[in-house]
Amino acid sequence: MLLFCPTCANVLHVEECATVDQGSYRFACNTCPYIYHINRRVSTRTYPKLKQVDDVMGGADAWKNVDSTKERCPKCSHDRAYFMQIQTRSADEPMTIFYRCCNSLCNHQWRE
Incomplete structure (x- = not known):
């Protein structure tokens, strides 16, 4: 899953947070100081649409x-x-x- 920085639109990366609790993570931007702490598990599922199969026989x-x-x-x-x-x-x-x-x-x- 890719998340983008709301200020500069670069890809956010996940890093371990040393200042808050041990074992917690946050999204951080490489180019600006934007940081978003992760409080819960973030996941999404996207199922691809199966393409329609044409009947070869007609x-x-x-x-x-x-x-x-x-x-x-x-x-x-x-x-x-x-x-x-x-x-x-x-x-x-x-x-x-x-x-x-x-x-x-x-x-x-x-x-x-």
Whole structure:
């Protein structure tokens, strides 16, 4: 945690205070005589905001106009699945095939 001097706006550093009680600390400025005694524990927690992850597959709309093929679902053993091919790696490697079970109760997704 960084605190800044209210008079000169430099960063305050923590130092042990020898004049008051042993073991007490204070914030002090290196350039001006500003001193702030610490009476209690000072702490704050700031949690970073997680950035929104874009759906690479295009979300639910990506599966609207896809074809189905004879492929067995590993979850429910349904014999048909929708499929789409997407280039996920470099151009010299084969495309990745994504499948989605045609069974509306299952809708399991996997890739090959």
